[in-house]
Amino acid sequence: MPYTRRFVLAGLGGVTGLPLMLRLSPGLAAERSVGLSAATLRSLIADPLRARILGCSYRAQFPAEDHPGVLTGLIGSSLGLGDAGAAALNRDALLCVLDARVRAEFGAGDIVRADGWVLARTEARLCALCE
C-alpha cells in the first residue's frame, strides 16, 4: 500500500490543481486552436500512466461512460463549448475553461471517488480517457 500511495502521489506530485497535471504536448503550440477530441484531451495530461489508475476506477463505477467518444462528448458538453466553441480555443484557453469547470464542480458537490481520491467529475472523466 505505501508503494501504491507514493506511486500515485508522485503522479500527482505537487499538484495544486488540474492545470499542473496538464502539460503542453509536443507539436501543440499555445496559440493554435485545438478541437475537443479524445486525443487532444489525453494530451493535456502530464502522466497518463498514473492517471490511468484513477480512470480505471471511474470507468468501473460508470460503465455506461466506458468509451472515449462518450467521455469526450460528456466533457465537451460539461464545458458548454459546442463544436464551434471548442474549435476556437487554443490550449491555454481550454485549460482555463477546464479549470473553471473543475472548481465549479467541486463547489457544487459534483464529485466522484476514484481509488480513494476525491475528484471533480470532469477531471475523473479526463483520467478515464487514459486507457
Added chain:
Amino acid sequence: MFVDARTLPQRFTVDVDICIVGAGAAGITLARDLSGGKRKIAVFESGNFDFDAETQQLYAGQVAGQAYTPLDRDRLRYLGGTSNHWEGSCRQFDALDLADWPIGVDALAPFYPRAHEICQLGPYTFDPQDWSVDEARPLPLGAGASLKNGVFQYSPPTRFGTVYRNDLASAAGLTVYLNANLVQIETNDAASSVSGLEIACLNGKRGRVRARCYVLAAGGIENVRLLLNANRVQKSGLGNGFDLVGRYFMDHAFVPLAATIVGQAASPEMRFYNQHAVRGQIIEGYFCASDEVRRKEQLPPFAIGIRPAGNAVDAAMGNVKLPRALRNLMSDDFANHLTYYLPRWLGRIEAPATWLNEKLWRSAPGTYNTVYSCGPAPDRQSRVTLNDNVDALGLRETRLDWRLPADFERSMQRAHELLAQELGRTGFGRLRIESSATTGYDPIKDLSEGHHHMGTTRMHNDPHQGVVDADCRVHGIGNLFVAGSSVFTSYACDDPTLTIVALALRLSAHLTSALS
C-alpha cells in the same frame, strides 16, 4: 488550608456549608470561587499532592465494547485530577453545540471569559481571522462554503493542583482534605435530601461530613460510581430512578490518518491547521461543518486538522508533543506518565523507520495527513455501570462500555468529502480518503479515544431524560449537585475542559445565590 485526612481522629466529623467531592478542574474552580466569604467550604480529594500508586489503584475498572485505555491509566487520582495530564486544547461551545441542552449559549457566555483566564489562555477570541498571520492563515472558504474554520487555543496546560495550590491553601473558610475518599452518600428515607457523606482513608480512618449542600466533582466515570454505590435507600443507585445514571457516556473519537492531501508545499494555509504559535499563544486551526450543513446532513460535530505527511514522530506519540512528553516524564509523576505514554509509543514503533524512509525517499512536497475528531451523538447504550469487583474501600468498581455509532465511518468519510470539495474549489489541492477497500489502509483501526468522559449524569429538565436539571442539581434531591463533564447533554468536537470550568463557575454563582 490542607489537611491530611489520615491524621484526623477516628470517626471525625466535619460540618460545613458546602462540601465538594473531587479536586480536579471543576472541584478546584468551585472551591476557589465559593471561598473567601463567610461560608465554610470543604473539598474532599481522594489523592494527595502527588501521584500515589495505592490511591491510583482505586480507579481500576473494566472495559467492554469499544477499545479504551485502562481506566486506572486514563485518569489521575491526586490534587488536580486528570488536569495533571491534560494536553490543553480549548474551545468554547457555540449555539449549535448547545442545541440539545436545557441551557443556551447565553447561560455560559458570562462565565467563559473567566474560565479563559483560569485556563491561562491568550487573548479572548476564537475568531480564525484574529489568529491569521502571513506564515499561517486559514484557507479562504467564503460565504456559502460547506465548511468553516475554527480555532483551538492551547492552555500551557494548566495543572490545576499546582497552579492553584497556594490559592487553596490560603483561601478563607476553605479546607481541602487530602487522602479522603467518599464511600457512601447518606440520605433521608425518601432519598430526597442528602444528610451526610461517609469518608474513608486507606489507612482505615473514617469520618462523616455534614453540609447544607453537596457537589460531586469527581469526573465523568467516578461521579457515576459514587451515585450507583449509594444504594442503601434507592436500590438502583442515588438519582437513578429512571436508569439514566451512567448512560449516554460520550468521548470523542480521534482518527489520526483518515485522509491524505496533496497540495501546495510549505503552505501557510496548511500550517494554520497544525499547532503553531501566534504572538506567543499556541493555537491550532481546524475545519468543521457549517451550521447549515450540520443541520442538513445530520453530521456529528467534527474537527479536521492537518499535519505534514511523514510527521511520523508526532504520529508515534499519538499526537502528544515530544517536548511535553519529556517534561512530564522528568516530573515526579514519572511512573504514571510512563504508563500513559508507553502504550502509545510501542503501538507505533515502526513509525520512526517509516519517517526515515520517507526522508530518504523524499516524499512528494506538499503532502499532508488529516487528523479527524468528532463528538458522536449521545447513545443510551454507551454507558458506565458497576462490576462485581470491590476496591480496597469496599466500593464496587466500574465497567465502561463505550459505543460508537454504526455510521461513524460514513460520517468521517463524508466530512472528508466536504473538505476535498473546498480544497478543489479553492484550487489548493486534492484529497484521498483512506479505506481498506481502496487504499488498503483502514484508519478506523487506529481510532483512539479523547480521554474525555462526558454525559453520564446528563443535564435535562425532564428527569426521564436527564440526571441533573439546568442548575446541575440531581433531580429529586434538593441539596445534591454535580459538576464536571458528566453533566454534558451532548458533545462538541473538542476538549471539554474550558466548558467544565465555565459550568463550574455558573454552578458556583447558583449556589452562592441559593445559599444566601
